[in-house]
Amino acid sequence: MAREGLIAGIDVGTTKVATIVGRTDGAGVQVVGVGVAPSNGLRKGVVVNLDETVRSLRDSVRLAERSSGLRVREANVGITGTHIxxxxxxxxxxxxxxxxxxxxxxxxxxxxxxxxxxxxxxxxxxxxxxxxxxxxxxxxxxxxxxxxxxxxxxxxxxxxGEVRPIENLVKCVQSVGVEVRSLVLEPLATAEATLTTDEREMGVILADIGGGTTDVAIFRDGGVCHTAVLPVGGNLLSNDISVGLHCPLNAAEELKIKWGVADPEMIKAHDDIVLPSFGAEQTRKVSRVDLAEIINARISELMEMLDTEVQRAGCQGLLSAGLVISGGTANLPGIEAVAADVLKMPVRVGEPRGVQGLADTVGNPAFATGVGLLLWNVQPEGDKETRMINHWSHSGSAWERLARRARWRxxxxxxx
Ligand SMILES: Nc1ncnc2c1ncn2[C@@H]1O[C@H](COP(=O)(O)OP(=O)(O)OP(=O)(O)O)[C@@H](O)[C@H]1O
Ligand SMILES: [Mg+2]
CATH class of the missing domain: 3.30.1490.110 (Dna Ligase; domain 1)
Structure with a gap:
């Protein structure tokens, strides 16, 4: 049986904090509120500034409460970082x-x-x-x-995961008046919102390419067999553009989102963009092919890193459902073609599914983790404590508590 009532997921990302509030009636999940706030307190998925993180969390939770008209008292929260x-x-x-x-x-x-x-x-x-x-x-x-x-x-x-980053994240969430219901590894949450049962059975690699990290999960025979967090994300692309085209980071970010593509072959020769003036410099033209080549180099490198993870998992040639990409960087036009070329497998972009309501807001791959957190343990097959036990605790007795719950189920x- 699916749980009934109010549910919430909070994705504390490197670039944004997204709080998604939902209502479940046992048949499905309806998104009833979303709050997104810029995130400034994290580096590569890990809290490095408590005050900034609390501020972003508070803004995000308040916005979600305002849009849903409901109070968020507890939520599933995502965790990532190279300490995993x-x-x-x-x-x-x-x-x-x-x-x-x-x-x-x-x-x-x-x-x-x-x-x-x-x-x-x-x-x-x-x-x-x-x-x-x-x-x-x-x-x-x-x-x-x-x-x-x-x-x-x-x-x-x-x-x-390392105790310190876990405690810091939990402390930040609690200090905005929200209890952590489950702490969930982000790629596992993302998988809830993006992968089909068939893909998990056939073998699939999921990569959520966010701002600071790429969160990876590999599934075979229906279950997860490998997870990894790579310290590479869309912020690094903007950094490369800033260095390669000699422009400030915010201009590079804007260029990437407005004009960037992952595959240079998509761009016609002599397609130039005017770079706004900054400092003493005049406006100048930059080539879109150059921009695409910078992006292509980093995305190709990232795909090679994913290939290494496939090898580490011992899954070469075994992932017939291929690669599913999510996260904000999945919005880059041409990323599927580049990924397919490097990995030699089918590739698709994973937009979050499994929820109704506010689809225009949470339908973007950047919200796959947030939607997955919302869906955590509410779907019909979500008697997940039988197949997945979440050990996170802020008290020493949590294992016993969770084990009791698992036994009960x-x-x-x-x-x-
Ligand atoms: N249309 C777009 N084209 C290219 N990149 C984009 C686009 N939209 C968003 N991005 C990039 O996606 C990244 C943010 O993705 P996302 O919101 O998934 O990250 P996050 O969850 O905050 O971070 P993380 O998961 O790494 O902690 C940023 O680097 C942003 O520049
Ligand atoms: Mg993310």
Missing amino acids: QSLNNKGLVAVSHRDKPVNANDVQRVLESARSIAVPQDKQMLHLIPRGYTVDGHRGITEPVGMHGFRLDVEAHIIL LKELVRR
């Missing part, structure tokens, strides 16, 4: 009663077993995601409860 680390681990237990099927307690124990890794003191676990269960050697089971067997194995994807499943 991911790994795969296995768990194994003997089924507790030989003559009875696998029960919720066995699943809980096997997840505990997969979770038992040495977490460094400065890190904490954000997610433990079961990728598939094996009962007595029969692999690929998504729901082992009720099956007969002696031995239960699980393969899990684990996501860790599992009990419900067993009863059905």
Whole structure:
């Protein structure tokens, strides 16, 4: 059953903070308010200035409250940054009663077993995601409860983050009067809003190219098998343009958005743009081909980095659904062609879906993470605690609390 009532997602990005408020009636999710404020307190996805971040958060939350006429008391919040680390681990237990099927307690124990890794003191676990269960050697089971067997194995994807950046982000959100319901790794949230079940089954790489980071998640056989956060985003493109065309950063950003394309072949020769004057300099013309070549170089490099992630995940040739791009930079014309050329796979831009209302506002790929946060744990298949346990806590007992919730949900499943 989907949760009913009011829900909210807050995407604290490097360039913007987006708060999306929704209402769910069990059948679908209706967006009822959006608040977007410029973000000045983050660098590459991580809070570096608490006061600035709180200011941006407050503006964004207030705007969303004003547009929805509702008070935002709790929200799912996204987390990213290069401090995020991911790994795969296995768990194994003997089924507790030989003559009875696998029960919720066995699943809980096997997840505990997969979770038992040495977490460094400065890190904490954000997610433990079961990728598939094996009962007595029969692999690929998504729901082992009720099956007969002696031995239960699980393969899990684990996501860790550094304690400090996590605490700073949570502190900022709480200081604007909002409780963090779930802290969600951003590419996982983005996947909720952009990927289809078929794509996850066939194998797909998702890249959310924001301002400061590119958040990556790779899915195979329906589950996530690799996540990464790359310190490259649209801000670096603007930086390159500023250096390459000798203009201030704000002019470079404007040029990129108004005239930039990722594929120089889209531009006719002698297509020039007049660069506004700055400082003592007169207005001057710059070539759109030059602009496109600067963008192309960085986007091609980024696609090569994505290729490296595919190799790291051991997924070469296995992602038949190809690449899905989201984030503000996905708006660059020609980015799909450049990506397809480097990665040799199908590419599409992932506009957020799965919600009704305010589609013109949140329909842009820049809102994929925010919409995914809104959708987190509300969709019908969103009894996600059975397949994904969020370990974030600001108190030491959160694992127990979340495990209790997971057990409760599992009990419900067993009863059905
Ligand atoms: N039409 C466009 N063409 C090219 N780039 C664009 C366009 N619109 C937005 N961008 C770029 O997208 C980036 C912002 O994307 P987004 O809003 O997804 O980032 P963010 O979530 O704030 O940052 P991050 O996810 O990295 O923390 C900026 O670099 C911006 O210049
Ligand atoms: Mg983002």
